[in-house]
Amino acid sequence: MAAAARPVAGQAGAVTAGRRFDLGAVALAGVLAVVVPTLTMLDAAVPGRALAAVAFAVAVPGVPLAYALRLPHRLATVVLALCLSVAAALLGGAAGALLGRWDPLTAVTVTAAVGLVATPFAVSAIQAAPVPPPDPAPAAPRTGRIWGLGAVAVALSLWWVATRQVDAGAAGAVGLVAVAPPAYWLALLVLAGVLAWALLRPVLDHVVLAAGCLAAVVCCYLLVNVADAAAGPGTTWVHVGFVDFVSRTGELATGADARFSWPGFLAGTAQLVATAGLADAAPLALPGPAFFAALALPALWLIGRLLTGSPRLAWLGAVLYVAFNWYQQDYLSAQAVGFVLYTGVLAVLLWAFMSADVPPLPGPRWRAWLRAPRRVPGRPRAGPGVVRCPAPPWSGWRRR
Numbered sequence: 001m002a003a004a005a006r007p008v009a010g011q012a013g014a015v016t017a018g019r020r021f022d023l024g025a026v027a028l029a030g031v032l033a034v035v036v037p038t039l040t041m042l043d044a045a046v047p048g049r050a051l052a053a054v055a056f057a058v059a060v061p062g063v064p065l066a067y068a069l070r071l072p073h074r075l076a077t078v079v080l081a082l083c084l085s086v087a088a089a090l091l092g093g094a095a096g097a098l099l100g101r102w103d104p105l106t107a108v109t110v111t112a113a114v115g116l117v118a119t120p121f122a123v124s125a126i127q128a129a130p131v132p133p134p135d136p137a138p139a140a141p142r143t144g145r146i147w148g149l150g151a152v153a154v155a156l157s158l159w160w161v162a163t164r165q166v167d168a169g170a171a172g173a174v175g176l177v178a179v180a181p182p183a184y185w186l187a188l189l190v191l192a193g194v195l196a197w198a199l200l201r202p203v204l205d206h207v208v209l210a211a212g213c214l215a216a217v218v219c220c221y222l223l224v225n226v227a228d229a230a231a232g233p234g235t236t237w238v239h240v241g242f243v244d245f246v247s248r249t250g251e252l253a254t255g256a257d258a259r260f261s262w263p264g265f266l267a268g269t270a271q272l273v274a275t276a277g278l279a280d281a282a283p284l285a286l287p288g289p290a291f292f293a294a295l296a297l298p299a300l301w302l303i304g305r306l307l308t309g310s311p312r313l314a315w316l317g318a319v320l321y322v323a324f325n326w327y328q329q330d331y332l333s334a335q336a337v338g339f340v341l342y343t344g345v346l347a348v349l350l351w352a353f354m355s356a357d358v359p360p361l362p363g364p365r366w367r368a369w370l371r372a373p374r375r376v377p378g379r380p381r382a383g384p385g386v387v388r389c390p391a392p393p394w395s396g397w398r399r400r
Contacts, residue, residue, distance in 0.1 A: 018074065022067060022126045029063035030119050032056045033112035040105050040275050050283065053276035056108070057089045058082055058295065061115030067122035070129070072380060076351045079299045083344040086337065088114075093267030102250025104274035140205035148208035151194045152215045158187035159219045163226045176223065184223065191216050195319050199312060209315045213322055214294055221289040221327045231285035236331045239266075243281040246270040265334035285332040292336040293325060299347035306350050355380035
């Protein structure tokens with residue numbers, strides 16, 4: 001009897017932890033919805049204001065709105081929350097600049113109000129969520145997690161040492177390969193070993209894999225920026241200047257440069273600069289490549305999980321993305337923001353399509369194919385966690 005009760009107890013602990021995460025995310029969004037507009041109104045120079053403003057831009061109002069929708073999948077909810085928040089920031093900034101009513105305080109206040117109104121509905125949805133079925137997969141050993149996270153910490157320490165030693169100005173035709181210090185290559189080697197070890201283990205540890213991917217993003221994308229204490233490439237500074245123009249005038253100089261036809265990105269970033277209490281967008285541009293790559297990882301993982309049906313292959317796809325992504329396009333730019341939104345929308349739509357019931361299509365196969373575009377899928381019904389995903393479409397054809 002005791003052995004039979006263990007899975008139930010473990011499942012109850014997982015449900016409690018998941019619900020605690022959901023409630024914590026909604027509570028954090030609620031705190032940001034109160035604190036950030038208040039700091040903006042007072043223009044208070046307090047430590048951490050810029051970090052709070054960035055967190056506000058990616059969590060409010062998306063987190064309470066996404067949870068209030070009661071999507072039966074936690075990761076899809078997180079991805080949707082991110083997209084909703086970023087879209088709200090872009091729309092709020094663009095509306096003020098295009099309508100001639102530039103007022104960042106009003107924009108963030110309205111956004112915060114929407115998030116606060118949705119918060120009670122989000123809490124009610126979380127508390128009313130059904131208990132998911134038991135997860136048959138065994139838990140990852142704690143000892144391996146400690147060793148894995150310790151190795152990630154060592155790699156980040158080596159990377160930090162490398163940023164103090166590298167002379168990016170001495171790079172020649174082969175780039176950083178000739179000037180990167182041994183500490184940098186050792187950091188990459190340690191990270192590669194950790195990720196390979198974590199991917200090949202019989203039981204996946206999602207915590208170690210997520211930490212390894214985020215550390216790889218930092219090591220691969222921020223070496224030059226941190227070493228020089230300035231953002232790159234040079235086009236970044238053009239965008240910083242454009243954002244500064246919007247911040248000072250509240251308008252878009254559409255007749256001066258075609259890139260002012262990006263009202264959402266430029267005005268949204270200018271609004272974030274005002275909310276963060278910064279003089280310009282330069283401090284936001286420095287961590288830009290790593291920031292945008294990290295924002296895209298949850299959606300990319302979900303896409304890989306849905307298409308392959310394997311969490312291991314999904315993590316492999318995330319690792320390959322970090323290793324081979326053209327990170328010079330992930331600087332402070334409209335295309336970086338667009339990539340995050342595009343992957344997020346694609347992941348949510350793919351999940352909804354693969355998780356929903358659709359009406360049956362009786363009759364010959366040729367007639368079924370002709371009628372298929374006219375079907376209206378039902379509401380997705382996947383499990384509330386990330387452990388349940390439908391099989392990929394090529395795993396076996398079934399007529400519906």
